[in-house]
Amino acid sequence: MGKLKITILEAGLELVPREISNHPSVVKNAARRGKPPAQTLLDVSIHYSAMLRIRDRLKRGRPDIVHITLLEALESPLNRKKLLEIYVHTYDGKAIFIHPSTRIPRNYNRFVGLIEQLLVEERVPPGSPEPLLQAQNMSLADLIKNAEASGLLLLREECERESVRTVVEKALNNSLLIGVGGFPHGDFSKETLEAANYCYSIYDETLMTWVVASRLISAAEFLFKIL
Known part of the structure; x- marks a missing residue:
């Protein structure tokens, strides 16, 4: 068995889009932070009124989901044990590669600053x-290729029900x-669904991203006899 490879897909993690960068809520928050x-x-939670203008607003603007999951x-x-690879693929089409030794800040505000630096500089530490x-x-x-994966196994509520252990083994x-x-x-999105080679559901209702990741990781730890 190889490493467990997980990607957070269409993550609501992006810089403020140009079309709302002049909105008062955006300008006020940026000025307060000196950016x-x-x-x-x-x-x-900060830009709700500005986001009423943008496409797919209900899917976007949730950095906390990535923070907790990571x-x-x-x-x-x-x-x-160096048996996990985790990636992020954002709503706006950016792939984030994460070295396994990375320690994500527990404090949310520090995490926000780190991700802002990453999305501006494209790497942390810069250069x-x-x-x-x-x-x-x-x-x-291309992310699937860069992860050296043979394909994508998508977890989606509407797909065939399967146990977490079977999904991880596969x-x-x-x-x-x-x-x-x-x-x-x-x-x-249609593009994501078309990219999937397999599609399964591990529960009858929607689960938060970090709950799903936790179950996948726990199943892999059991299979590798780590825990």
Whole structure:
């Protein structure tokens, strides 16, 4: 068995889009933080009124989902044993590569600052030849190739029900990248659905991203006899 490979898909993690960068709520928050509006992270809890104007607003502006999921994943025994690879593919088409030794800030505000730096500079530390975090414009198909995966196994409520253990075994035995939605409402895009080689559901109702990631990681730890 290889490593467990997970990607958070269509994650609501992006800088404020240009079309709302002049909105009062955006400008006020950016001025308070001493940053240009377009270099601040979109967050529905701050920019709700501005986001009423943008497409797919219910899927966007949720950095907290990625924050909690990465804290769960990177602190896991599976990751400490170097048997986990986790990626983020954002709503606006950026792939984020995360070195397994990365320690995500537990404080949310510090996490926001880190991601803003990453999305502006494209790597953290900036200019490092071996960054802890790296972001680049990349299609989902190219992310699958870069992860050296044979395909994508998508987790989606509407798909065939399967146990978490069976899903993880299939992914490990076939070097599949498991895709988990990184948005609070709505469904995957047509492009994501078409990229999936397999699609399963592990529960009858919608689960939060970090809960799904936790179950996947726990199943892998059991299979690897870590816990």
